[in-house]
């Protein structure tokens with residue numbers, strides 16, 4: 001416990017007590033009807049019929065979140081570059097007995113702003129108002145240098161910043177007015193511990209996630225101030241480690257992120273906005289953003 005507390009304080013996590021809420025169980029997706037990924041019946045019902053866009057939905061965390069949302073009866077928009085991976089996600093749903101008729105696939109490259117614009121036009125055509133976005137897609141550091149900020153190429157920097165930072169901003173910016181029509185907005189920006197870190201070897205990725213943290217909190221403040229009558233909840237989630245395409249070194253299941261993602265997406269009015277959370281239930285601090293000081297469930 002002492003070690004955990006020391007780590008928490010070092011990492012700037014001020015509300016240590018809230019670190020201990022166990023919401024990151026990797027529920028067996030086959031058993032979704034029994035556990036609803038830990039969500040109460042009321043919260044589970046809130047997700048029914050809501051249209052939610054998950055980027056990077058063909059693999060890893062994105063796939064798990066898309067599967068759980070489809071199980072809850074949401075209309076899920078799945079995007080990523082590889083269509084076959086997105087189709088695979090809908091097949092995974094089917095294999096768990098989850099209806100996938102309400103899923104739409106849009107394969108495009110987030111690095112290209114024209115493709116983002118086209119995808120947003122397609123989403124506007126699919127739904128009267130989009131309720132949620134999970135900005136989950138990202139690129140890892142890549143390259144084989146231990147010092148990418150010194151040895152990396154311009155192209156490497158550009159790809160990471162475009163995918164991890166520019167794309168979540170541009171996509172959310174385009175969709176926000178459409179979402180506001182529904183008076184309720186739920187957006188998750190999937191960040192990383194890297195956004196708090198200065199680890200050699202991951203410089204560009206660290207920068208992209210630290211900037212994403214600021215983008216998300218600044219964006220949340222802007223959107224809520226300019227739309228005082230709407231219920232805006234745009235928050236930041238640290239998903240922690242799990243075995244996915246970008247992280248082959250972890251033994252954790254990516255389903256461990258589902259509980260906290262659904263809690264944020266299903267939160268009723270008056271919930272957090274511009275706040276930082278960890279998949280294990282911790283309420284985090286980032287720069288001047290104070291922790292969310294109320295319970296989420």
Ligand SMILES: NC(=O)c1ccc[n+]([C@@H]2O[C@H](COP(=O)([O-])OP(=O)(O)OC[C@H]3O[C@@H](n4cnc5c(N)ncnc54)[C@H](OP(=O)(O)O)[C@@H]3O)[C@@H](O)[C@H]2O)c1
Pocket residue numbers: 055056057058059060061062079080081082083085108109110111135136137138139163190191192193239240241242243244245246247250254
């Ligand atoms: N796994 C971990 O341990 C860990 C830890 C901390 C944070 N995270 C964060 O969790 C999120 C999900 O990552 P993951 O671990 O699930 O990794 P992943 O399996 O590699 O997922 C990344 C997804 O992003 C999509 N993507 C990448 N570039 C894209 C582009 N240009 N256009 C459209 N889609 C693109 C990929 O699909 P295509 O290649 O088909 O486009 C892929 O489905 C990321 O934000 C990551 O930074 C993960």
